[in-house]
Amino acid sequence: MTGSTSKASIVVLTTSYPTATSLGGIFVHSLTKRLLENYKPVVLAPLVPDSSPVEVRDGIVIYRHPVSPWGNLGLCQGSGIFSNLQRRPWLIILVPFLVYNQIKALKSVVSSTNAKVIHAHWVLVSGMSAVLYKTLFNRRVSIL
Numbered sequence: 001m002t003g004s005t006s007k008a009s010i011v012v013l014t015t016s017y018p019t020a021t022s023l024g025g026i027f028v029h030s031l032t033k034r035l036l037e038n039y040k041p042v043v044l045a046p047l048v049p050d051s052s053p054v055e056v057r058d059g060i061v062i063y064r065h066p067v068s069p070w071g072n073l074g075l076c077q078g079s080g081i082f083s084n085l086q087r088r089p090w091l092i093i094l095v096p097f098l099v100y101n102q103i104k105a106l107k108s109v110v111s112s113t114n115a116k117v118i119h120a121h122w123v124l125v126s127g128m129s130a131v132l133y134k135t136l137f138n139r140r141v142s143i144l
Helices: 026-035 081-087 089-113 123-136
Strands: 008-013 039-046 054-057 060-065 117-120
Touching (some): 008 026, 008 089, 026 039, 039 089, 117 123
Parallel strands (some): 008 039
């Protein structure tokens, strides 16, 4: 084969992704590593304690967005949003901010990477954010 072809970017949108000190969402990282052979995956995940706004792990660029104006407050950590809401129902007030911040970050990352595909992990909240992004800003993007 002559010439080089660049890999298509795919945005992996999730509310759980591991950090240096937490394995929450490790399965999402494992699945994303498998995409490296054929795609250029970019992860978009919440900014949680012990994470940085931009990281690279195993060749995967990870962008982290804020959860709310008050921080994460434990919504997107540990065993996940639904478990955290069961333990602390008042965290539900953060969900609209999370959706807004995911859409805002999607707009930036999809534009800068020219991604044509969003792989949303979890129907709620990431799937909903991806559908709203597509409806409001980019009807050409595909959602998996």
